[in-house]
Each structure stands twice: as C-alpha cells, then as structure tokens.
Amino acid sequence: MERARRGDARAYGELVRAHQEAAFRTACLVSGDASDAEDAAQEAFVKAYRALGRFRAGAPFRPWLLSIVANEARNRRKAAGRRAGLALRVAAETSRGGENPGFSPPESAVVAAERREELLAALGGLGDADRIVISCRYFLGLSEAETAAAAGCARGTVKSRLSRAIGRLRERMREGESAG
C-alpha cells in the first residue's frame, strides 16, 4: 500500500488483484448488470489510484474502495434507468448421483432447492437498500465496515438495517407461503 501511495503503479496492480473480486461482485449487486459492473469497478480503481494521496495511511483499504465502487455502480444504474434486479443464481445442484443422469435426488434435496429459489426470489423483490445490505453480508461475506461502505450508510447502523431487512424478507417469504 505504501508503495502504491508513492505512485508505484506495479504495487497498485497487486492491490487491484487483491480486491478486484470483492469490487466486481459488489458492483454487480448494486448495478444489476455485469458489464456495467466491470466498468464501474475499473473506474473505481482508477479513481482510487488518483486519490491515494488523500487516503489515510494505515486505514483499511477495502471499505474505502467499496464506497467508490458502489457510487460508480449506482451512477451507471441510474444512467441506464434500471431498477437493479438481483443478478445472481443458485449454482446447479449436484447430487450424489450426479454421474448418473437418471438418478433422482431425494425429496428433501428437491424441497431444499425450491426453498432456496423462493428465498432468492423474495430477496429480489425487496427494496434496493434491503437487498444490498443482506447480499453484501451473506453473499459476499463483507465485514460490517465494508457493508456500510457498499450500502452507503454509517457503520453503526449496519446491524439495525440488517435486522430490519431480514424482518421484511421474512414477511415476504410468509406472504409467498400463504399465496402458495
């Protein structure tokens, strides 16, 4: 980090590699589009490089970076006039009988897979703020500080926002179960 702060582009490249996955995935969540997310993450890294002189030495880099990423991703989503949908899917189930195409997974596994799809759909129906804070915490594994940066909120409010978002998610799931 210190070498990058002094203008060493190679050192900054190492920093980019260390954080590009988190940056890109955060941008995907916020923008709802992988192509826009790539642009947003790239622009964020370039802006962060220009602003390294203002970055406080010793402070954690990722939350600061993700706040820039999230801003860039939001700008692109607004410019595209898009209400970000959840651009994620659940990986295809692989059962113990995966090698045998004719094998039927146990009923419990089917039920569990359906439940996951319902959960993902309910999450996609939440407001952006709720969806982003839940996704950052549970799908990207971001810390509280990083989640706060990506969600654009104060670190001290992340727990309460998360709690309320999960409450609303639970309500949506119940509504879905009642309707079904």
Place this chain on the structure above:
Amino acid sequence: MPDRRDNERELESELQDLGSRVEHPPTPDLAGAVRSRIEAEEGARPARPRIRRPLSPALRGAAAAAMLVLLVSVPALSPEMRGAVTGWFEAGGGGSAESGAGGAPESGGAAPDVETERQAPGAGLGERVTLREASAGAEPPLLLPEGAPGEPEAVYEAGSGDEVTLVYRARRGLPELSDTGIGLIITETSGDLETAYLDGELRPEAGRARVRVDDDIGYWIPAGEGSLAGRAGGNVLLWERGGRALRMEADLPKQESVRLADSLR
C-alpha cells in the same frame, strides 16, 4: 412456539447457506485494464511527457564525455574538469538551492546568490532549479533523505522535469568525491530502473551486486566498474522506489549507501 428471534436466526442460517451456493459472474482481470488506463493517463499529460531515457542524446554525450574524463583522471582531476565540476556549486555562488535559508554548509562555502545560480547549468545535468521548483508538481513526488544530509546544495532538472539530480557538498559523513567538493549525487528519474538505466543491459557482471533497499531490489556498482560506474568516481547504488528509478553516487561503503538510500522518502 418459535418466537420471532428463532425465525430470524433460522432465516439468517438459510441466507448463509444460500450465500455459499450463489453463482457469481466470473471476475474479469481488472488489474491489467486499470494499469493500462493509469499509464495512458500519465503518458497523455502534455506538461510532463514521459521520457524513456533520462538524458537527451546531446546531454548524454556530454555526460559520457565528462564521465570518461573523470574515469581516466581519478583520483586527480584536471584543473579544467575540476573547475567544471565545482562550477556545479559555485557558478554565481554556492550553497543551498533554496532561497538563502539555512546555514552555510560545513565545508564553509559562500552564501548562495540564488538568481545567478539558476542560470548556470551543471555538467550535463540539465537546468539549475530550486528544490521547490523541482518538487512542484513532481509526479511521482521527489524523494528526499529523512534526516542527514537534508536538503541538497544544488538541484538540476533535465528532460522536462522527468529527471532531477540533487547535489550535496562534501561534509562529515560524506567524503569528497575525487577532489570535486561533492559528497553525494542523487538522480531521480520517473519510471523504472530497467527503462532508465538498465535497458536490457542487465547481465551478471563482476561487481554488480544485487542489494536490498527496504523492500526493493537494487544494484551496487563499485567505483570504476562497468558502464554504469560513477561519473564523479564514486560507488553507485541503483534502486527503485515510489515510481522512480534512483541513482546515488558517493564515496561510501555499500552498507552506508544502502542505509542512506533507505532514508529517502
């Protein structure tokens, strides 16, 4: 009867499980694209074009000629050469390149006449400037020793500011280089060592030892050895830091040179 908290905990557990199964889009290689953009932006800055060589051909020729004379005549310089080299400090006056502030150097040189100093070029090192002028807008920032020997007595700028040379008078701790009155020469060039000095010439040669300067790799070239040998007859240390290729020449042993180089921030 499960309460709300139990339901929430169950839902959190489901979310964590879901998180481990979510398919993310593949992460593109951003590092290469970001670096290309940064380099393109730095290359496109009109005020300070990136120059691959530290000196223009004319200046390189002058510097090479001066170096050859120095190598031949080490340890005693011809009166003419000695005059040219000491002119680095004393053309129009000697002492600090900043506006007269600070005490006289230990060697007892005269107080500087800043205006006339500015007009006098060093021996192939470029235009004489003040440290403030050289530092203003320097990107990446100039590196200076923390602590002794402090600010240089003379500063030269070449190649539209991409190469800056700091020249220090001899003093305690900085033995004089070959009767020149100089104790230390530090040259800073934007870019990397390979481009600025080595340019594909890196070969294992007797005397060119790899050294560590902080986290960076450097090269130690004893006096008189090879084409990168000191122009003033000193030992040379080459290393990279902060986006700059650095060259230090002094009559100091390797360990002390590395320690001094380490102090540049």
